[in-house]
Structure formats: structure tokens, C-alpha cells
Amino acid sequence: MAEEKKKSSYISGRESLKITRFNRKVTKKLEEERANAIKDPKLYTTKMKDENNVVEFDNVCTYFFTDVGTVKSVDGVNFSIPKHATVGVVGESGCGKSVTSLSLMQLLARPSGQVVGGQIRLNQGDGTALDIAKTPNSVLEKIRGAKISMIFQEPMTALNPVFKIGQQVDEVLQIHNPEMSPEDVKAHTLHMLELVGIANKEGVYEMYPHELSGGMRQRICIAIALACSPSLIIADEPTTALDVTIQAQILELLQSLKDKMNASIMLITHDLGVVAGMADYVVVMYSGRIVEKGTADDIFHHPAHPYTIGLMKSKPVVGKKVDKLYNIPGSVPNPVDMPNYCYFRDRCEMQCDKCKGQYPPEFKISDTHVVSCYRYFEEGEQLGYPQSVDVSKLI
Amino acid sequence: MFKYTLRRILYSVLILFFVMFLVYLLMSNMPSGYIEQKARELASRPGAGKSYSEWLEDLNAQYGMDKGVIRGYFVWLSNAITGKWGDSWAWTKPVTQEFHETVWFSFILGLVSFIFEIIIAIPLGITAAKKQYSFTDYFTSVISMVCISMPTFFIATILKYVFSVKLGWFDLSGMQGRNYMNLSRTGQILDVAKHFILPCITIIIISIGGLMRYTRTNMLEVLNADYIRTARAKGVPEKKVINYHAFRNTLIPLVTTLGGSLPGLFAGALITETLFSIRGIGYASYSSMTQADIPFTMFYLTFISILTLLGNLISDLLYAVVDPRVRLS
Numbered sequence: 001m002a003e004e005k006k007k008s009s010y011i012s013g014r015e016s017l018k019i020t021r022f023n024r025k026v027t028k029k030l031e032e033e034r035a036n037a038i039k040d041p042k043l044y045t046t047k048m049k050d051e052n053n054v055v056e057f058d059n060v061c062t063y064f065f066t067d068v069g070t071v072k073s074v075d076g077v078n079f080s081i082p083k084h085a086t087v088g089v090v091g092e093s094g095c096g097k098s099v100t101s102l103s104l105m106q107l108l109a110r111p112s113g114q115v116v117g118g119q120i121r122l123n124q125g126d127g128t129a130l131d132i133a134k135t136p137n138s139v140l141e142k143i144r145g146a147k148i149s150m151i152f153q154e155p156m157t158a159l160n161p162v163f164k165i166g167q168q169v170d171e172v173l174q175i176h177n178p179e180m181s182p183e184d185v186k187a188h189t190l191h192m193l194e195l196v197g198i199a200n201k202e203g204v205y206e207m208y209p210h211e212l213s214g215g216m217r218q219r220i221c222i223a224i225a226l227a228c229s230p231s232l233i234i235a236d237e238p239t240t241a242l243d244v245t246i247q248a249q250i251l252e253l254l255q256s257l258k259d260k261m262n263a264s265i266m267l268i269t270h271d272l273g274v275v276a277g278m279a280d281y282v283v284v285m286y287s288g289r290i291v292e293k294g295t296a297d298d299i300f301h302h303p304a305h306p307y308t309i310g311l312m313k314s315k316p317v318v319g320k321k322v323d324k325l326y327n328i329p330g331s332v333p334n335p336v337d338m339p340n341y342c343y344f345r346d347r348c349e350m351q352c353d354k355c356k357g358q359y360p361p362e363f364k365i366s367d368t369h370v371v372s373c374y375r376y377f378e379e380g381e382q383l384g385y386p387q388s389v390d391v392s393k394l395i
Numbered sequence: 396m397f398k399y400t401l402r403r404i405l406y407s408v409l410i411l412f413f414v415m416f417l418v419y420l421l422m423s424n425m426p427s428g429y430i431e432q433k434a435r436e437l438a439s440r441p442g443a444g445k446s447y448s449e450w451l452e453d454l455n456a457q458y459g460m461d462k463g464v465i466r467g468y469f470v471w472l473s474n475a476i477t478g479k480w481g482d483s484w485a486w487t488k489p490v491t492q493e494f495h496e497t498v499w500f501s502f503i504l505g506l507v508s509f510i511f512e513i514i515i516a517i518p519l520g521i522t523a524a525k526k527q528y529s530f531t532d533y534f535t536s537v538i539s540m541v542c543i544s545m546p547t548f549f550i551a552t553i554l555k556y557v558f559s560v561k562l563g564w565f566d567l568s569g570m571q572g573r574n575y576m577n578l579s580r581t582g583q584i585l586d587v588a589k590h591f592i593l594p595c596i597t598i599i600i601i602s603i604g605g606l607m608r609y610t611r612t613n614m615l616e617v618l619n620a621d622y623i624r625t626a627r628a629k630g631v632p633e634k635k636v637i638n639y640h641a642f643r644n645t646l647i648p649l650v651t652t653l654g655g656s657l658p659g660l661f662a663g664a665l666i667t668e669t670l671f672s673i674r675g676i677g678y679a680s681y682s683s684m685t686q687a688d689i690p691f692t693m694f695y696l697t698f699i700s701i702l703t704l705l706g707n708l709i710s711d712l713l714y715a716v717v718d719p720r721v722r723l724s
Contacts, residue, residue, distance in 0.1 A: 142630065144628055144629065145631075149629075152621060152624065152625060152628075154621055157621040157622060158621045160644070161644070175630050175631060210719070221625070
């Protein structure tokens with residue numbers, strides 16, 4: 001046993017060299033492919049499956065080629081973000097929530113992080129769609145900040161400390177609207193600052209980030225994200241670093257601005273309370289895969305996957321007295337060598353015989369509710385399996 | 396800011412007072428100094444008339460070294476404050492004149508190397524950071540390590556061997572060619588410039604390694620910062636992310652260190668100047684020290700101390716200029 005354990009975490013020099021060489025080869029090839037795509041827009045334009053979606057994730061696989069092996073951070077993720085809707089993505093730390101959003105923005109730590117399979121389709125609004133994973137950087141730069149924008153977790157460090165607030169908001173407008181005059185840009189910036197609830201907008205325009213509080217800074221980040229009226233706002237744990245009062249204010253602000261701008265929100269969080277209050281649809285992720293997705297009502301009132309049920313149970317409820325708060329036993333498995341059976345099996349309290357088999361496919365248990373668990377083998381309509389990418393075939 | 400600067404200057408004066416006292420203490424206790432040597436020389440002359448100890452006493456009185464350390468120091472200090480630095484024993488001319496004749500060579504040598512150092516090292520450091528763990532990164536890292544590790548005399552010797560001995564492009568040492576006197580004014584300047592090339596290259600090679608590593612480290616730290624991700628998420632083109640958003644932040648530590656080293660341009664490069672026989676302040680101070688020339692050494696060390704203190708002050712002030720988060724009070 002002890003030896004086996006040692007084996008799993010220890011890598012010999014030769015192995016490490018092999019991995020490094022392989023990683024370099026793969027990442028180089030993928031980078032070249034992306035760089036070559038610039039020659040022909042056909043290589044990265046596709047069609048949406050459903051025109052009412054802003055973004056469709058279709059079996060997206062985002063892998064990190066690290067020195068200890070390939071980490072499948074996101075492995076066959078399937079979901080879509082409808083227009084004007086809020087989609088909450090929940091799951092514990094390290095389950096691939098943020099990596100999913102970064103794949104959409106293509107802000108992964110390249111070259112080690114790569115989208116190796118599947119499609120991320122972004123609706124262009126004219127019947128065509130962009131396949132984000134294959135789109136060259138120069139095209140993406142026009143999309144980031146203008147069509148999709150992102151609000152990050154840490155408002156304290158998300159703003160550049162050496163530039164004034166005004167400059168930072170102005171910049172995003174100038175980049176995406178080069179025809180705007182400096183006066184117009186400033187006027188729009190001030191308007192945005194007002195919109196996010198900053199009282200002293202003229203003063204704040206001239207301030208540096210360190211002169212503002214955390215909540216104020218997050219408001220600035222929201223102003224930057226919304227300045228170009230994007231069709232999708234990704235909020236990556238926007239309130240984790242803020243205290244509860246400010247948290248409520250920020251979420252309210254986000255919700256109201258979303259309605260004003262007719263945008264969609266992809267809300268990433270591990271706070272179920274936040275999701276319950278904001279989201280229309282909820283996606284539950286575990287170890288890089290989606291275990292359950294559905295409307296907020298489906299997930300909160302009829303949770304189907306044992307993991308979701310566990311999550312709900314481990315949430316304290318106001319007014320309900322319990323001796324001990326429930327917790328899901330065990331922890332997330334090692335992402336380097338994932339087994340080919342349900343990732344949650346070893347922690348699951350509701351195992352059945354089928355669980356010994358391969359990773360479960362998706363089962364549709366109602367029009368909106370999809371779950372990946374063999375417990376619904378009988379009643380649910382079987383959809384596809386999440387497809388992994390065989391990295392050795394990439395070369 | 397003004398108040399802060401004033402306070403810092405007052406502190407510096409205090410520090411300078413004690414530093415110079417220590418230097419004076421060390422200098423006046425040097426075994427077998429200039430005066431002892433002179434006394435021995437005079438006593439051993441035929442028909443000297445006086446013995447060694449008599450000569451020593453005489454000379455000590457003549458040179459003003461018979462007052463003891465503390466009194467001697469205050470006498471030196473009061474003279475120095477009024478600008479009377481005395482005459483150099485080794486060069487037999489006023490200290491300030493010798494300083495004036497040598498310092499500009501050092502300054503030009505320092506300035507040219509400094510400019511090239513910045514031009515070469517900073518872009519290389521940024522490129523290395525941009526492509527971390529790539530071939531370029533490893534290559535520049537190895538080069539900079541080699542540059543840091545090699546001693547000055549070794550580089551100078553190799554350069555001399557290759558470019559002077561083998562290729563014969565430059566003279567081995569010295570500041571002027573053999574027919575310097577026959578050249579026109581511009582010809583003379585060009586001749587001196589040519590003799591400065593190898594020393595400059597030597598200094599550049601030793602100094603770029605450190606600056607390159609420093610730039611790379613700082614750039615890497617900045618590139619991993621959240622605000623760089625924000626800039627990318629805003630759709631800022633990659634070039635602008637690096638050259639504007641990231642570089643502006645990397646500039647904070649760079650400007651402060653480089654600004655702090657500005658006064659050092661006057662300090663001279665002792666080893667390089669000696670190796671190439673450049674009559675700069677470093678070379679002059681070196682020969683003065685070997686001959687225990689107290690007035691010149693005291694003057695030079697005072698000068699260096701002032702430069703160091705000034706460098707610290709400048710780098711602290713620059714911090715407040717480039718980083719809006721820093722307020723001096």
C-alpha cells in the first residue's frame with residue numbers, strides 16, 4: 001500500500017523528461033493550429049445549435065499540460081447560456097468552474113492550458129457563431145470586453161494600481177470604439193460610474209484604485225465589464241472577497257444592470273445562497289464534469305445527483321437546529337489520473353450496482369433537468385456520454 | 396515631500412559625519428603610510444643629518460598628522476567644509492584639481508555603459524519573462540548567469556586577448572594612440588573614444604546580467620498579477636498589455652534601483668579603469684590608496700559616501716514619483 005502511494009505521487013527523472021517533451025510537442029502544435037486559423041475565417045466560424053443561446057459549450061475539454069502529467073480540468077462539459085438568462089455554475093474548489101469561464105474568454109495560462117476538444121460557440125447575432133477555442137487571438141481581442149466581459153473574484157488586485165480609475169474605464173471604451181472622441185469616452189465613463197452607484201463620480205474618476213474600498217473597486221470592475229454593453233457577463237465569484245452587506249448590494253446591482261442591458265450572466269460561485277437568489281438555470285460541476293443541470297427550481301427543490309443532494313444538505317438553514325452540519329465525506333480525486341467510473345463513486349452514499357461500470361452518461365429526467373447518475377438509468381432518457389480527448393492522439 | 400527631503404538630507408549629514416570619522420581613523424592608523432615611507436627615504440639619503448624618527452616627527456608636523464585622531468579629524472573637517480581639501484601627496488597638486496581632471500573620464504565611461512546596459516538588459520529581461528521557460532528564456536538566463544559570475548579582470552583579459560592581441564583592433568591599454576599628438580581635434584576625440592570601447596564593453600558585460608535577471612523577475616511577477624488578466628479580459632491587445640500595463644508596473648522597482656545608481660556614475664570603475672589604464676577617478680583613487688595619500692583618499696571617500704547617500708535618497712523619492720500608492724511623509 002505504502003509503495004503504491006509513493007508511486008502515484010513520485011515521478012522519476014526519465015518520466016518527467018518524457019512528460020515535458022510530450023507537453024512541449026502538444027502545446028506547440030495546438031498553438032500553431034490557432035495561429036494558422038487567422039488565414040481563413042472559415043476555420044473558426046460555425047453555426048449555433050439554437051439561435052436563442054448566447055454561448056453553447058459543446059463537450060468542451062480544457063486540459064493543462066503540467067510537469068506531472070495532463071490535468072483534465074474541464075472534461076466534456078455540455079451546457080448553454082440562453083439570451084437574457086442567468087446561469088449559475090456551482091461546485092467546490094477545483095472542480096473546473098473558473099477554468100470553464102477562462103476557456104470561454106481564452107484567458108487560460110497558455111501554453112500549458114489548452115482547449116483540446118469540443119466547441120465553445122459564441123453567437124455573433126448574424127446567424128453565424130465563433131468557435132472560441134479555434135479563434136485566433138487578434139479576433140478574440142475584439143470580443144473580449146465588448147461581447148463577453150468578465151468580473152473577477154478579487155477586486156483588491158483586479159485593477160491596475162498605477163493607473164487612475166478613469167483611465168482604466170476609458171481604456172475599454174477606446175479599444176472597442178476607436179471612433180469615439182475623448183470627450184465622449186469620458187462622458188460615457190462617468191455615466192457608467194453613476195450606473196454602478198458611485199456617488200462622487202468626478203472625484204473617483206481621478207482616483208487611484210488604492211484609494212477605494214473593496215466594494216467600490218468591485219463596482220469599478222463591473223463598470224469596466226459593462227461599459228461596452230456585452231451580451232454575456234461572466235462573474236467569477238464576484239462577491240467572495242466582499243462582506244455580506246456589500247455582497248447583497250453588488251448582486252442586486254448586477255441583476256438590475258443585466259436587465260437594463262439585456263445581457264446574460266454566467267455566475268460562478270460556490271455559494272448556493274447566491275445562486276438561489278439570482279440564477280435561472282444552474283449547472284453543478286464536479287471534478288471537471290457536469291453532474292447535474294437544470295432550472296434553479298429543479299436543482300434546489302428536486303436535486304437528483306447525490307453530490308447535489310449532499311451540497312444542499314451541507315448548507316446551514318436559518319431557523320433549523322442541527323447538532324452537526326452535514327458534510328460530504330472524502331475529497332476531490334487527484335485530477336491527473338482520473339478513473340473511468342463515476343468520479344463521485346468513492347464518496348457516494350447511494351451507490352448502486354451499475355456504478356461499478358464506466359462513467360455514467362447524461363440522463364434527462366424532465367424537459368429541463370439533466371443528471372449524470374446511474375440511479376436514473378430506469379426512468380431517465382439516456383443522452384450522450386461526456387467525451388474525453390485522448391491526448392496521445394493529439395500529436 | 397519637501398519636508399521629507401529636508402529631513403532625509405539632515406540625517407544624511409549626520410551619517411556622513413560618522414562615516415568620515417571612521418575613514419579618517421582607519422587612514423591615520425595605516426601601517427607604513429606615506430609619511431613613514433618619506434621619512435625612511437630621507438633618513439637613508441647620504442648626509443641626511445637626521446635619523447628616521449626625527450624625520451618622521453618633522454614630516455608629521457609638516458603634514459599636519461601630529462594632532463591625534465580626534466583633533467586631526469576636526470581640523471580636516473573644518474577645512475573640508477570651507478572647501479580646503481588640501482594638496483594630494485601622491486599627485487602633488489590640489490586634490491580638487493586632480494579630481495576635476497579625472498572624474499569626467501569616469502563619468503563618460505559610466506554613462507555610456509549605463510545607457511547601453513539599460514538598452515540591452517531591460518528589453519531582454521522582458522522578452523525572457525514574456526516567454527517563460529522557452530528557449531529564449533533559458534538562453535538569456537544562461538547568458539546573464541555567465542555575465543554575473545565572471546570577474547571583471549577575466550572578461551577584460553579575454554577581450555584584450557581577442558580584440559587587441561589576436562585581431563589587433565584596439566590598443567591593449569591606455570587612453571591615447573601613439574600618434575595622438577599629430578591628430579586634429581576631432582581625430583583626438585575619436586582616438587580617445589576608440590580606447591574607451593573595450594572598457595565600456597567590459598562594464599556592460601558585468602552589469603547587464605544582474606539587471607536582466609531583475610527585470611525578468613519583476614516582469615514575471617507583474618505578468619501573473621490579476622490586473623494583467625483584467626487588462627486581457629478588457630480586450631487590450633497583447634502588445635499593449637506587455638508594454639503598457641505590465642511594463643508600467645515593472646518600472647517601479649527598475650526606476651528606483653536605476654535612479655539610485657545614477658550618482659554612482661561619478662564613482663568610477665576602479666578595476667576596469669586600472670586594467671585599461673584609464674585615468675579616471677577610480678584609477679586615481681586606487682593609486683592614491685596604495686600610496687597612502689590621505690588627503691586625496693579622504694576626499695574620494697567623502698565623495699563616494701555623498702553619492703551613496705544621494706543615491707538612496709533619489710531612489711526613495713523616485714518611489715513616490717512612479718508609484719501612486721507611496722506617499723512620503
